[in-house]
Amino acid sequence: MKIARFSRVGFILAAAGSAVGLGNIWKFPYIAGEYGGGAFVLVYLLTVLLIGFSIMIAEMLIGYLGRKDTVTSFEELAPSHKEKWKFAGFQGLAGLFIMIFYSVVIGWIFNYIVTSITSLPATVKEAETTFSAMLHTDALTQIFYHTTAFIWITYVLTKGIKGGIEKMNFFLMPALMLILGGMFLYATTLDTFSQAVTFMFAPDWSKINSNAFVVAVGHAFFTLSLGMGAIMTYSASMEKDSSLVKNAFWVVFLDTTIAIVAGLMLFTFLYEYGSGPAQGPGLVFISLPAAFYELGTLGNLFAVMFFVALAFAGLTSSVSLVEPMVQYFIDRFGWSRLKASIAMGTFFWFFGLFAIFSNIDGYKEFLTWGGKSFFDWVDYVTAAIMLPLGGLVMAVFVGFVMEKERVETLMRPQLKWAFDAWYFSLRYITPVAMFIVILSLLGIL
Numbered sequence: 001m002k003i004a005r006f007s008r009v010g011f012i013l014a015a016a017g018s019a020v021g022l023g024n025i026w027k028f029p030y031i032a033g034e035y036g037g038g039a040f041v042l043v044y045l046l047t048v049l050l051i052g053f054s055i056m057i058a059e060m061l062i063g064y065l066g067r068k069d070t071v072t073s074f075e076e077l078a079p080s081h082k083e084k085w086k087f088a089g090f091q092g093l094a095g096l097f098i099m100i101f102y103s104v105v106i107g108w109i110f111n112y113i114v115t116s117i118t119s120l121p122a123t124v125k126e127a128e129t130t131f132s133a134m135l136h137t138d139a140l141t142q143i144f145y146h147t148t149a150f151i152w153i154t155y156v157l158t159k160g161i162k163g164g165i166e167k168m169n170f171f172l173m174p175a176l177m178l179i180l181g182g183m184f185l186y187a188t189t190l191d192t193f194s195q196a197v198t199f200m201f202a203p204d205w206s207k208i209n210s211n212a213f214v215v216a217v218g219h220a221f222f223t224l225s226l227g228m229g230a231i232m233t234y235s236a237s238m239e240k241d242s243s244l245v246k247n248a249f250w251v252v253f254l255d256t257t258i259a260i261v262a263g264l265m266l267f268t269f270l271y272e273y274g275s276g277p278a279q280g281p282g283l284v285f286i287s288l289p290a291a292f293y294e295l296g297t298l299g300n301l302f303a304v305m306f307f308v309a310l311a312f313a314g315l316t317s318s319v320s321l322v323e324p325m326v327q328y329f330i331d332r333f334g335w336s337r338l339k340a341s342i343a344m345g346t347f348f349w350f351f352g353l354f355a356i357f358s359n360i361d362g363y364k365e366f367l368t369w370g371g372k373s374f375f376d377w378v379d380y381v382t383a384a385i386m387l388p389l390g391g392l393v394m395a396v397f398v399g400f401v402m403e404k405e406r407v408e409t410l411m412r413p414q415l416k417w418a419f420d421a422w423y424f425s426l427r428y429i430t431p432v433a434m435f436i437v438i439l440s441l442l443g444i445l
């Protein structure tokens with residue numbers, strides 16, 4: 001059987017499509033806001049450069065050399081103890097878990113696309129009431145749109161690497177960049193643009209603490225799609241003789257640029273028409289629609305465009321969150337792609353219902369433990385624990401377990417003088433940083 005491979009541009013678009021997601025447009029601006037802007041952004045950028053970039057290359061390397069699903073790739077590349085190392089491949093499960101809440105949030109976005117066509121909230125207060133009504137009382141709307149997201153994502157997965165994933169990214173990624181780029185250009189013409197720039201780039205060191213550091217590192221992983229096998233699985237279908245370094249560079253570059261462009265654009269609108277940047281998770285669902293309201297009909301257009309772009313970003317990330325486990329069942333159990341896609345889709349759809357009900361009045365009491373709803377637990381366990389752990393395992397695997405010669409033969413010609421720095425980062429900087437992150441998140445530090 002001929003194996004379908006990404007084209008060169010197709011790979012970069014798909015991997016960037018995975019990286020650019022709700023993390024960039026929904027999460028990054030509000031955590032940057034919460035942690036005081038500039039100083040936080042700087043720590044995040046340093047983490048992306050020093051840790052994110054090297055893990056991205058390591059993850060691509062495992063996929064590229066392994067050429068199979070994540071479990072098989074670890075198993076094949078481990079020089080010994082193959083039976084044990086194969087378990088490292090189960091980091092792919094994290095993607096399915098993330099999808100439990102990710103798909104629900106995409107559902108909210110679909111809902112906001114539809115409602116923004118005709119109406120926007122006149123005040124932040126009104127926006128809050130609308131959002132909270134959906135979240136806490138309207139299970140039906142959430143289920144409807146969550147199911148829509150499930151159908152879309154599963155359908156694309158059934159079409160495979162070329163006809164599904166590459167094709168979707170080929171259309172949605174440029175569309176997303178056009179929309180955000182256009183809105184960004186508009187924002188640069190507003191007086192408050194410079195305020196947004198100052199907020200994002202002028203560091204206020206009094207706002208930075210160890211918690212901000214941990215959040216920045218965790219977010220660098222989440223936003224670059226590292227630590228759960230998405231990039232690894234895509235890399236298994238990379239063209240032969242691709243440069244991992246160039247590919248990794250493009251993905252990191254696009255992901256970071258889009259996060260900054262989205263952040264600057266959002267903050268400008270919020271300074272100009274609304275309530276300033278520190279708003280929490282409701283930023284794009286509450287403050288932003290209220291800010292767009294001030295623009296009249298143009299505001300409706302902007303809101304729809306913005307939520308469409310956000311939905312595109314979320315959908316292209318979603319397929320990469322599910323694909324590792326789809327590939328696993330195809331490779332290891334001989335399932336058809338159709339069967340594997342439907343089975344994995346059904347998994348996140350089903351548990352997504354619990355995520356929805358864990359916010360609904362009258363049900364949430366039964367789905368909340370230790371002050372966190374099921375929805376929040378899934379977010380916390382995956383982003384805070386599973387991804388950093390996955391990153392740690394990969395760094396150790398490439399840095400210590402795989403034969404150095406094998407790694408060096410492939411990577412030294414690509415990295416040249418930077419090879420030693422990269423290898424050092426994998427062996428020492430990354431594991432130590434990850435370890436600190438995991439300990440502090442578990443409350444031990």
Ligand code: PHE
Nearest residue numbers: 019021022023024222223225
């Ligand atoms: N990177 C995506 C985002 O920023 C989320 C994601 C995480 C996708 C891990 C794939 C793997 O939203």
